[in-house]
Amino acid sequence: MDVFSVLQTHFISVVLGIIIVLLLWKNRGKQSSFQRLPPGPPPAPIVGNLFQVDLKEPYKYYRGLCQKYGSVCTIWLASKPVVIVSGYQTIRDALVIQGEEFNGRAEYPLxxxxxxxxxxxxxxxxxxxxxxxxxxxxxKNFGMGKRxxxxxxxxxxxxxxxxxxxHDGALFNPQDLLSNSVSNVICSIVFGHRFEYEDPEFLLLYNTLSAYFTMLNxxxxxxxxxxxxxxxxxxxKTKGLLALLEKSHAYVRNQAEIRLKHLDANSTPQDYIEAFMIKMIQEKDATKTEFHxxxxxxxxxxxxxxxxxxxxSTMRQLLLMMIKHPHVQARVQREIDEVIGQERSPCLDDRSKMPYTDAVIHExxxxxDLAPTSVPHKVMADTEFKNFHIPKGTMVLPLLSSVLVDPKLWKNPDNFDPENFLDEEGHFKKNDGFLVFGLGKRNCVGEGLARTxxxxxxxxxxxxxxxVGAKPPEEIETxxxxxxxxxxxxxxxxxxxxRA
Ligand code: HEM
Structure with missing residues (x-):
């Protein structure tokens, strides 16, 4: 080995040594508050349990941990503990019974x-x-939950x-049309108008969103x-994404500035942006306001x-499931024909008369299992939970996924089966374990809109x-x-x- 190689090896060891000492120094004193954290796999120095997590499907790894260590457990992502809460009762105890402590939002960098x-x-x-x-x-003022x-x-x-x-019966990808359609509903509330798919402003927002979710996942x-x-x-890639986000925010700011020209505190708001700006005007002299x-x-x-x-995404998955299960699709269409027919548009009152269709959507x-670990929470204070101690600020992942496949809650948890939401007489059957929108005071604010x-x-x-799919149903991956x-x-x- 030449002198240069020896020096290089020592240099790397010295740098690593300094990093370890700095990290230990930084975490000194924290150790005692971590002593009563829920159990979990032993973390390695510096990296914690990082290399044990399956980056493609972390929620599956978490499910396995909770089976081994119990319904509350801890993993370490580098030097940070993350508490995983699983199972219906434990998630409810955290997000509802101790909601004041558990309803913080973790500082998830993206x-x-x-x-x-x-x-x-x-x-x-x-x-x-x-x-x-x-x-x-x-x-609500703009119609959520109303006619x-x-x-x-x-x-x-x-x-x-x-x-x-x-598309005249030809093969096509429905993704962009579905997104545009769904997006237009929230856009008409937020911006006061819908967008045509080719609209460059919509494409800026939509392309930013696609790049963002691709990165997030x-x-x-x-x-x-x-x-x-x-x-x-x-x-x-992350720099490119941040630049795109910047452009989208500039668009929203511009929308706000356009409104500022004609707005006064007594006018009736036409959209979410205007309502927010009226609140900004009303609170402009307050010493502390969140309306800025x-x-x-x-x-x-x-x-x-x-x-x-x-x-x-849910609409896309619904169509994919119809392609994969033509007999389910045919039964939904039979129900549509019986209750709605072909002469009029569907309406929300039809839902209670269409238990099978409702069950297919829920199933x-x-x-x-769109959000298997929900959106990460954090505890707002030092928290005692199930005889463990979770220090203030610790990230908490409510493992919604664990409830959605719990064999105690579902007839057939591992497969797509609308019977999971039907009783013996074919009536729609509610299930408390349907946690796709989260639970407690931090649950999804758009649940009613999404269901409509x-x-x-x-x-x-x-x-x-x-x-119908491009391949036979048995070859379609869902x-x-x-x-x-x-x-x-x-x-x-x-x-x-x-349809004929
Ligand atoms: C199928 C559709 C949807 C699903 C599965 C879904 C799911 C979720 C979940 C799991 C959360 C996190 C709850 C938590 O932190 O514990 C959430 C939060 C949220 N959702 Fe939805 N959501 C859907 C549609 C919508 C729609 C249409 C809107 C638009 C109004 C919306 C707006 C929000 C907002 C703003 C939050 C954050 C609430 C907060 O932090 O207090 N969601 N959603």
């Missing part, structure tokens, strides 16, 4: 970066309470049917969330992103078309394409054949 730490989805404490109360009230939103969704359903008809995104500084330094531009841009992005990707959501969209869009499409954060469905081509 979520935080997307809005610079502002907005409803990423905030905690008083800021979250103020933004959540305002957002729920404003969404007016039903009409808006039906308008989108009609445009969607027309757009599918244009990739192994690179997972690494970024664990080592944001190091990965951010070297990854051109940063929270406006953050909340608008949160509503647009959460309101588009989740529901459109698709249960089986696809899924029912009306799905029944409108199946009233008009039969969906497991998600990537699974790190959300279990997003695969992209696929299909035929939309006009």
């Amino acid at each position: 979520l935080v970066k997307s809005t610079k730490g502002y907005g409803l989805l990423v905030s905690s404490g008083q800021r979250w309470k103020d933004l959540r109360r305002f957002s729920i009230m404003t969404l 007016s939103i039903e009409e808006k969704v039906l308008e989108e359903a009609r445009s969607l049917v027309k757009a599918f008809e244009k 990739s192994s690179l995104g997972w690494l970024y969330n664990t080592f944001p500084k190091i990965v951010g330094l070297f990854s051109g 531009y940063d929270n406006l841009l953050g909340s608008v992005w949160n509503l647009f992103a959460a309101g588009t990707e989740t529901t459109s 698709t959501q249960r089986n696809m 969209e899924l029912f009306l869009l799905f029944t409108s499409l199946l009233q008009r078309f039969t969906f 497991t998600p394409a990537c699974c790190s954060f959300g279990r997003m469905p695969r992209t696929f081509d299909c035929y939309a054949k006009l």
Whole structure:
């Protein structure tokens, strides 16, 4: 070995040694507060349990851990503990019974970066309470849970049917049309208008969103969330994404500035942005207010992103399931023909008379398990839970996935089976374990809107078309394409054949 190689080897050892000492120094004193954390696999120095986690399907690894260590357990991502909470009762005890402590939002770097730490989805404490109360009230004022939103969704359903008809029975990928349609419902609330698919402003927002979710669900995104500084330094992809996000925020800011010209505190708001700005004007002299531009841009992005990707992914998975299970599709169409017929559009009142269709939608959501670890929470204070101690600020993952496949809750947990939501007489059967929208005070604010969209869009499409895949059903794969954060469905081509 030459002198240079010897020096190089020593240099690396010295640098590693210094890093270890610095990390131990940084964590000194923290050790005692970590002593009563829930159990988990022993962490290695520096990296913790990082190399044991399956980056493609972390939630499966977490499920295995909870079977081994109990319904609350701990893993270490590098030097940070993450507490996993699993099973219906334990998740309920955390998010409902001890909700005040468990309802903080963890500082998950990609979520935080997307809005610079502002907005409803990423905030905690008083800021979250103020933004959540305002957002729920404003969404209701713009029709969420009322007839007016039903009409808006039906308008989108009609445009969607027309757009599918244009493919004239030829093979096509339905993804962009579904996303555009779902997105238009939340856009009409937030921006006050819908977009045509080719609209460059919509394409900017939509392309940013697609790039964002692709990153969030990739192994690179997972690494970024664990080592944001190091990965951010070297990854051109994350830099590109942040630049796109910047452009989208500039669009929203511009929308706000246009409104500022004609707005006064007494005018009736026409959309979410205007309602927020009126609140900004009303509170401009308050010593402390959460109604300012940063929270406006953050909340608008949160509503647009959460309101588009989740529901459109579910719609995509619903069509994929129809292609995979033609007998299920035929039974939904029979129910549509009996209850709605071919002469009129579906309406929400039909849902209670269509138990099988309702069960198919629920079962698709249960089986696809879109957000297996929900959106990461954190505890807002030092917390005693099930005889363990969780220090303030610790990230908590509610493992919704564990409930959605719990054999004690479902007749057939491992397969797609609408019978999971039907009783012996074929009536729709509610199940407390249906946690796809989360639980407690931090649950999804768009649940009512999503459920309206899924029912009306799905029944409108199946009233008009039969969906057939490019391959025979037995060759069609329905497991998600990537699974790190959300279990997003695969992209696929299909035929939309006009029903006779
Ligand atoms: C099938 C569709 C949807 C699913 C499966 C879904 C699921 C979820 C889940 C699991 C959470 C996290 C709950 C938690 O932190 O414990 C969440 C939060 C949220 N969702 Fe949805 N969601 C859907 C549709 C929507 C829609 C249409 C909107 C638009 C209004 C929306 C807006 C939000 C917002 C703003 C939050 C953050 C709430 C907060 O932090 O307080 N979601 N959603």
